[in-house]
């Protein structure tokens with residue numbers, strides 16, 4: 001307690017405020033969902049020599065600083081060729097831009113070429129990564145506590161985080177060992193309705209899912225669309241790993257969508273580069289304004305965006321546009337080399353796992369994993385509790401890092417599974433890293449068998 005002149009000799013305004021209490025801040029900052037990666041980052045910093053299957057980042061061997069200038073130049077030349085005056089071109093880089101983005105035509109064109117998705121440019125909102133696209137879509141669709149966002153679980157921490165930030169009620173549909181089941185989605189929708197809530201949308205990552213690495217088969221995609229129509233819900237389709245995955249690509253839900261049920265979320269982070277922070281939402285759903293007017297959901301997302309990031313940085317959009325133009329308006333022009341690389345690192349990881357743990361040894365230990373044919377992730381079931389303490393032992397005693405699957409389960413679960421990311425490592429690190437991982441798994445399995453609890 002100070003008098004107005006300040007007991008410590010300063011004026012009252014100079015006396016430091018007592019620390020704020022985290023409990024007085026928005027509940028999201030105390031939520032473990034927003035802090036999941038912190039422990040992992042700490043362990044990584046403490047063990048710089050460890051081989052890490054944790055980070056879901058693109059391999060940086062594909063990045064070349066000089067190319068950024070070339071792409072930027074390419075985009076400016078393109079604007080000039082379109083007949084824009086020098087002042088207009090200057091403003092394209094230096095000024096605030098339209099909230100929905102400057103490169104939506106180009107993205108719509110790219111979607112037609114890469115994916116056979118045919119939407120007007122007005123249905124596209126260019127966002128600061130897919131992360132912002134999720135935030136806009138969830139903010140627009142969820143009106144209050146009686147609305148629910150359903151997510152396929154385990155799920156990406158970014159969508160859980162958005163729900164926490166916006167105080168959105170989350171419902172989970174657990175992915176079965178054999179994959180996502182429409183019957184489970186239906187049951188979740190009906191259960192929410194039974195409890196008096198309104199499920200608005202179902203979020204999923206159909207291709208090379210983060211964290212599981214699974215891909216939803218085409219028949220299930222079609223079934224999901226039918227179900228969405230029957231139950232009158234929307235689907236949020238998040239697609240960052242599509243073009244860095246399998247050679248046999250299945251159609252996106254959006255490409256199969258005849259009833260405008262799918263809000264499609266895209267990202268250039270894994271296909272071009274994450275530092276650009278450019279993604280997009282495709283929202284071609286009609287919105288009735290209640291006064292006889294009709295517009296697209298994209299226009300409503302744009303209003304929200306104007307109060308979140310104002311616009312996606314024009315410089316970033318320009319570089320992304322230059323990259324797309326350089327590849328003939330296709331993202332796939334840039335992903336052939338990288339997707340082949342990721343297929344190879346995934347297959348090398350699977351090969352090393354099989355080599356150390358042949359079928360019989362897998363059964364003895366109680367270890368299983370899935371076998372994605374591309375993308376960044378796979379998941380490993382283990383016979384012990386794969387929590388932070390196990391991760392610390394893994395780093396300390398075996399020099400190998402991974403991500404606990406429980407981080408990705410918003411409603412609990414995944415205690416006996418780990419996520420392995422294969423995107424970022426060299427061949428030599430994969431060979432050594434899997435050898436270390438197997439030694440760690442065997443040691444933990446032995447501890448558990450001896451009845452020493454691992455938690």
Ligand SMILES: Cc1ncc(COP(=O)(O)O)c(C=O)c1O
Nearest residue numbers: 129130131156205210267269279
């Ligand atoms: C499933 C999923 N969605 C979205 C994102 C975020 O993408 P962006 O970098 O475009 O925000 C990621 C990034 O790891 C992801 O794994």
